[in-house]
Amino acid sequence: MSLTPTQLDEVRRLFADFLKQRGQRQTAERFAILDALYATGDHIDADTLYMRLKEDGVQVSRATVYNTLELLLECDLVVKHQFGKTQAKYERAYAYWQHDHLLCIDCGAIFEFCDPRLQSIQETVAEIYGFEIAQHALNMYGHCRRENCANRPAPTEA
């Protein structure tokens, strides 16, 4: 799930090019945030990312974290998710297949899956409604069957 050092360099280069092309500055903070996000294999919210940077001794402000995440979204190096909560989660997007999410209501575990039929659905919907579809988000919510699942409800006798 981790990227190779070469891939990480490529990601930094893509971000650098994006900033240059837009006449925006390449600051240490921006690259630190990019690195921290890519170091996380998981889905992470802005505040946790902010605190993780702080723990690692990288001094950045929350405002810069939000600002930079916005830039990373614009250059498609990061995707943002709204998993039914008000707080958004972010996930790295480079060298990562397009996928959807399966979430456990009880323990919060997140799994990823990919089903080609979704592409067909997207095409059908685009056709019917005359839309040009840019992206989609499919989230499935349920109960995982892991032994150690927290908040697991008592099994309903069936």
Add this chain to the structure above:
Amino acid sequence: MSLTPTQLDEVRRLFADFLKQRGQRQTAERFAILDALYATGDHIDADTLYMRLKEDGVQVSRATVYNTLELLLECDLVVKHQFGKTQAKYERAYAYWQHDHLLCIDCGAIFEFCDPRLQSIQETVAEIYGFEIAQHALNMYGHCRRENCANRPAPTEA
């Protein structure tokens, strides 16, 4: 898109039964909120619902709106959506087919669709991950082609 008076009575009865069964009180406020939500064919956020009630001369507090929406979610008379924003939207759920959403990035218009292939995907995912899936949310984001679409981006010459 509007429910018949008979259906609305049925909805109120379902809510009444739910409250009774849980030993919770049937207050005028709760039914006013239920009615206001069902009077809206659209997707509505908690604050707009609160203000709409106020306009109609129904005095309720924001806290009661949120509290009641929570109850309505629990008895499946309402569903909650997180359309990529921090603010949640609510939609009536009774006598309404299970459907998914197509949103215009430019003007915010919301369309609904239903595709049977999603059911197959859900079954496949449940099987593969050993999940018992309770619900899903599929949102597609794109550009509608309506003449009067606000914020429509300039057509890219192709």
Add this chain to the structure above:
DNA sequence: ATAACTGCAAAACATTTGCATACAG
């Protein structure tokens, strides 16, 4: 009666903004 509910206002969160200072280009 009494336990539950309401309204209010304060608190808690998540995110955005304004502005003085710092710094990349």
Add this chain to the structure above:
DNA sequence: CTGTATGCAAATGTTTTGCAGTTAT
């Protein structure tokens, strides 16, 4: 140098909470 970016703290927007007073049962 110059205009962007940063950090901070205040502001905004959304949702939750605590509590005194109210009300359905």
